[in-house]
Amino acid sequence: MxxxxxxxxxxxxxxxxxxxxxxxxxxxxxxxxxxxxxxxxxxxxxxxxxxxxxxxxxxxxxxxxxxxxxxxxxxxxxxxxxxxxxxxxxxxxxxxxxxxxxxxxxxxxxxxxxxxxxxxxxxxxxxxxxxxxxxxxxxxxxxxxxxxxxxxFSDAEIILNPTDNHFELQPVNYIKKIITAKPSSKIKTIAKTMSKKNIGSIIIEDDGKPIGIVTDKDIRNKVATGLHTISEPVTNIMVSPVLCYPKNITIAQAQITMLKHRIGHLCITEDGTPNTKIIGLASEHDMIVMKGTNPSVLMKAIKRSNTTKDLKRIREKIMVLLNGYIMQNIPLTHTNKIIFELNDATIKRVIERCLVKMKQDPPVAFAWMSLGSQGRKEQLLHTDQDNAIIFENVPEDTLEDTRAYFLKLAKKVNKRLNTIGFDYCPADMMAKNPNWCLSLDEWKAQFTKWTTNTGNDELLLCNIFFDFDISYGDSRLTNALANHVLDITKNNTIFISKLAANALSNASPLGFFRQFLVEPNGEHKDQFDLKKRALMPIVDAGRVLALSYQIKNINNTAERFEKLADMFPQNKELYLGCSYAFKAILKFRTKHGLINNDNGRFIKLEELTKEEKMKLKRCFKTISHVQEFIKVRFNISTLL
Missing domain, CATH: 2.60.120.10 (Jelly Rolls)
Structure with a gap:
């Protein structure tokens, strides 16, 4: 019965x-x-x-x-x-x-x-x-x-096998016992050390932090050819700055980084930036010994491409790769880094080809800056392009002619990026806009203005332009601008308080009794705005905390919170919670964007499973907690 x-x-x-x-x-x-x-x-x-x-x-x-x-x-x-x-x-x-x-x-x-x-x-x-x-x-x-x-579980650790399809997502092996030298060392001494130790490279360090690298290739090309003598200081031939990554960099990311920058070594530091001490060195030889294919194949295809149509087809394959990673539940940290590098290489290749078409070399050094989600290394789906150009300072009488060259270049680049799949920014925050094609001093003045005469428009611009990353060009320019941003925000309590208040402008994603707050009207009526109500509150919180604590060279939201967790163990649980929640929500947006063939911003609640709703609500709790923390931390409850 x-x-x-x-x-x-x-x-x-x-x-x-x-x-x-x-x-x-x-x-x-x-x-x-x-x-x-x-x-x-x-x-x-x-x-x-x-x-x-x-x-x-x-x-x-x-x-x-x-x-x-x-x-x-x-x-x-x-x-x-x-x-x-x-x-x-x-x-x-x-x-x-x-x-x-x-x-x-x-x-x-x-x-x-x-x-x-x-x-x-x-x-x-x-x-x-x-x-x-x-x-x-x-x-x-x-x-x-x-x-x-x-x-x-008794089998808590999962070890990938070299024959697995996702072996390339394992952390790379790196040399921990590395040979270093001081910047005052002579080239002759460096060459003798490399010969004696039978090594192909030496990191030049100051107080344990990397400032440059010298390889046997540098000695062949720069010394054996007579360009420099062996009695000169090693700083005359070293490559600087050094590309640095944290110890958990994956095989795939290391491979495509080396291909992208045409280098054979990566420096491993404590937090993945040149600001902390060296802990190891990864070489191209390590990449050959270890197995990795798909992302590397795409990277090579990008570098060999000669037409915008080629890059458009490769971009479509990148989306197939992304879909595979998301559907197979590959950790978002790994997925994000790989897709960023492929996107960044695509941008770089477009710029390289456009420079050739200009038929004239750039009048001065410049850098192409990616802003917003690409600047934070968080751009996975097809989204608007946000970018700018910074160029070397020039005399006043040549400034406009110099700008005209870079505006012409930017117009070509923006057009081709749009063809590939990076849509035009509806607010025209692109390098082809004269407002965002400036000299170093002009950019410094612009940032200073935003942080001293700060209204709602200035806060909006800060939220976009403060998250910049170099995609092509001279990193000295972007580094100088990054240092300027830290200088003008240090102890600038009025600006930081306004930025913190702005970070709270999007209330908790949940309303009364844990219900999702949906759009009340318009094209997306009754849909949930995942970007505005879930992603941006965490992004904005990470930005204001990073500026407040003067964290340099880390723009990625999850990495910002992980760095904060290391700096402030007393708040480790909250900061790691924010990192976890951000990655979970971004992965959710990416998954639904791929399913619906859009940018994943607006979600129809009736299409969500019970499990998806529950996981999102857990992440939303973290948003509420960090917003309460910011209210107390910056004493801004009276400003809201």
Whole structure:
């Protein structure tokens, strides 16, 4: 005889994660053991510090509040759960008593799931386990430690095999015992050391930080040819600045970086910038020994391309690569870096070809700056192009002629980028606009004006132009501008406060009772603006904190928060939470953009699964937390 109650429970459970990952016999086995509980509003399911139950819970009807006691007679509602939400997972992962209180926010029907029945099924299914870990971590306000994962799975570490399709996404092997020299060393001494140690390169360092690199190729091309003598200081022939990356750089990213810049070595530093100490060196030989294909093939194709049509076809293949990485759940950190390098190489190749078509060399040194998402290394989908040109200072009487050359170049570049798939910026924030084709001194004056006479328009421009990255040209110009930005914002409390207040202009993505705040009217009525309400609040928070703490050479939002977590361990959980949330939301936007063949900005809520909504809401909690932190940190609640 059928157990109709158990079957009805099973039918309900299979609609929601993680139970939708179980087979029907497993669902029925669980459902037969489920305890059904009715609770009136205000009923306490379990209290903070109470001994753990033998069940966890899923809401059939109603709503439950999760409450944290802060001090006697004071508490905080951490979250609210509704139909299909799972809570009370602590017995699955931890032996301590409950860390929070669960209380019904309205009349409820709850299903209590026996842990002894469910645990063996979850341990054998990694997808279920990972989902539960995320849910539990969200409730504990700490989704970033590995301890719970290790406790739940015996095979917590996943090692890729050299024959795997994604071997190129492993961190590169690098030499840890490296030979360095001081900038005062003579070329003769450097050559003798390289010969004696049988090495092909030496890092030139000052106080443990890399300032240049010399390779045997430099000695052949610059000394053996008679351009320099062996008695000169090594600084005369070293390559500077050194390309630096953190130790977790992937094989694919290292390969395409070397191809893009025509170099054979990468310096590994503590935080991936020249501002911290050297910890290793990766060479082209390491790349040959290790296996990696697809991104490298695309990079070579970009460098060999001779027409805009070629680059357009390659760009389409890059989107296929991106789709594969997203669908196969490759970590976004790796995906982001690879796609950025391929996009950046595409921009560089376009500029190279346009310079040839100019039939005249640039009158002075210049740099092409990518702004916004590309400047932050966060541009994955087809989005608008935001860019600018900075050129070397020239006498006043030649300034406009110099600008005219670069405007002509920019017009060619912008047009070809648009053909490839980088749409024109509707606000005309592109290098072909005379306002954004300036000399170094003009850019410095512009940035100074924005930070001293700061209104709403200036804040908007700062949010775009402060996140710049060089895509082509002389890095000395962009470095000088970056130093100027830090100088004019250091101790500039008025500007930083205004920037912080602006970072709070987009309220929490959730309204009353955890509902998504959708567009009230217009073309995207009833859709959720993922960029405005979810991504930009984290991006803006990362920018103002990075400026406030004078963090240099790190524009990427996730990396900014990871650097902050290293600098301020007392707030590590919050900062890592922001990094995790940003990457999760960006990956979500990319996935839906690929599915809908658009930029993924506006989401139709009816198309989201319950699991997707739950994961987004967890990320939105982090947005709320960092916005509260900024209010306190910059004392700006009165400004809002």
């Amino acid at each position: 059928k157990n109709t109650i158990a079957e009805r429970i099973a039918d309900f459970l299979k609609r929601f994660p993680p139970f939708d990952l179980l087979r029907k016999p497993q669902l029925l086995e669980i459902s037969k053991q489920v305890k059904i509980t009715y609770a009136e509003k205000g009923h306490v399911i379990y209290r903070q510090n109470e001994t753990l139950h033998s069940h966890f819970y899923i809401i059939h009807k109603g709503a439950v509040s999760l409450i944290k006691a802060l001090e006697p007679d004071k508490s905080e509602v951490l979250d609210k759960f509704d139909e299909g939400d799972v809570f009370g997972l602590r017995p699955l992962f931890a032996k301590e008593n409950y860390a929070i209180t669960a209380k019904t926010a309205e009349e409820c029907i709850l299903y209590a799931i026996p842990i002894d029945i469910f645990r063996p099924m979850a341990e054998k299914n990694k997808s279920i386990g990972n989902y539960l870990i995320e849910s539990f971590a969200s409730n504990t306000e700490n989704p970033f430690t590995k301890e719970h994962h290790v406790q739940f």
